[in-house]
Amino acid sequence: MRGVRWGWVLVAAVPTLFIGYFFVYPLVRILSLGLSELDIRSIGVEARLLKVGWFTLWQASVSTVLTLLVAAPMTWAVSNFEFRGRRLATALVTVPFVLPTVVVGTAFVALGWRDSIVAILAAHVFFNVAVVVRTVGTLWGRLDPNLHDAARVLGAGEWRVFRTVTLPLLRPAIAAAASIVFLFTFTSFGVVLILGGFHYATLEVEIYRQAVTLFDVQLAAVLAVVQLVGVTAALYAYSRFQERHTTTWALRTDQDRERPVGVTRLLAIGSVAATLIALAAPLAVLVGRSLGAGSYRGLFDSDRVVGTPIASVANSMVFAIIATLLATTIGLMAAAVITGRRGGLSRWFDLTLMLPLGTSAVTIGFGFIVALGWPVDLRASFVLIPIAHALVAIPFVVRSTVPTLRSIPGDMREAAAVMGASPGRVWREIDLPMVARAALVGAGFAFVISLGEFGATSFIARPNTATVPVMIFRLLSRPGPASFGMAMALSVVLAAVTAGVVMWIDRARVGEIGRF
């Protein structure tokens, strides 16, 4: 216990350098670019900024409120009652949440809802219903029923009980769900880029347009700064609500739900069915339309402009494997530092590693382009793609593994040390086998994230390194029914692979999906 432990230094250094060079440094470059050189008051810029900023805020707020309203009936049903298929329904409602945003966008294009605000809002609701059902439902299902009954005995009607007892008790969960939905929709990129056409742009989309299409890097940087401020505020709100969320009242174990009867039964099952049908519709239409006119066969044909669409599947697989290895290794190292008993360093790490989660993917991709010309010019290298994916995935690996590592009793490690295991050996013999399952779940998340990642990849993918989401976007951007069909076919392929991996995770994991 004296002297420097070099192994430990290495374990802390790798994640620090990785996050430092690929995340913090580009972010600092964007900040300095955005805050210094541009005169915000110049004509046009200010107006554009106001317009985009206002739209981003507005659509995120409306999307959040709509999501809460749409999710409410199903949340009520699955958390208060027991009925056949309840578990399946909660699993199914999660499907849209894990789909890549490009697939969601394409599904709504398949519905014919392109270029409209309605399409954007609907897609956001579609994507986020699961967040509300899962977050609010978990607490609602565990509220002590005696509270409800006591209020009834005291003379309150059902509606009155809901307003004066249930709703206030659920408020922390609702607030947490709302802030996470707000965060997702505030930083929405793929959905808005595909469904918004030229009329609607969030900050995220505008950063992309300014930087990639119009080459106005400075304006993009200003937008990125505004974006960062918004995201930080939303994350701060979320962490505050989360804290309060954990201080709980009289909770029961999540078991004894009553079986609904009569009208209640009709309402409960009806609201679940209606929600699931509404969520299934866009996907069904997507699958249906993808089947027409040789779309799948077209994926194998070489094209002068976009290349061979199916080749993007191979690209995505390779990138996903590299990203998963990177994210799992670095995430585990970081988790080891966070759970190692070194107070200050561990807390600092915990915070820093969550940052990529809050930063938008577009900002990460944009940062790479702005900053990574030094010391070696990496900007043209394909390795940036899996690195960007790993950055986005690391927080998920950390979040999956830290609770397990924390739960390993300290005397296990001490017993191993007393029996002659060096610190490194203790990690290999005790920590690693015990955290393996959680790490595998984290790796699964990393794989899915990499497969679906679009925001950062759209900046750094070259014609020959297009991933599946990038290829789908390219196909969608090209006029003509053949391209549309191929985009839909490729979306179905991506959705199927993603769903397969997620189902595998769900079987392997212990906790709940969608805790973010």
Place this chain on the structure above:
Amino acid sequence: MLSIEHLGVTLEDKAILHDTTLTVDVEEIVAVLGPSGSGKTTLLRAIAGLVAVESGDVKWDEVSVVDVPVHQRGFGLMFQGFALFPHLDVAGNVGFGLRMAGTPPELVTSEVSAALDWVGLSGFESRGIDDLSGGERQRVALARTLAPRPKLVMLDEPLGSLDRHLRERLVLETRALLTGRKVTGLVVTHDREEATLLSDRLALMREGTIVQTGTLEGILANPVDDWVTEFLA
């Protein structure tokens, strides 16, 4: 021979041990007896190297081991809750120390079955930890501690988490095993009867220091103060 000289340990600004002096001779078993919170467990942890020593010394055969890292001390410690590894089976637990010492796998296998034989659990090799009863866990923990043949065996409340009936049976078995293996041992307990049955000599601990050592009869015949008389009454 273990000698602890004027040992002081401070944890989170609180002096847990101060001026603690104690020796354990080769093949002798000493029981540290004291009320809970008197610093007994911390004493074992300091000897094992799990907590930092602030003052004084811990010596084995007259050589200080204070600067030797935990995993190189070659002492054995049986933890209060046993700390069996849930991801390993009984053989994996018992053979752990041998593997860490680089023992060849065939030898690990035979040594593990020998150790299980000592504690009366022959054939338990492939059992999972979760399938064991409380008494079986205690024996596996004991076998795990003894298997690498450490030069010093420390037992922290070895029967503390078992029910009364089981304790009465296991205390004599444990003593016979320790004596039979010619173990140099340090046992920590808050139970007077257990202490006398398990050891050759008692060391009474109170508020972070050893106040008196000797056999039960010797101490009772000549107690250093009223607290000792009362505590042993």
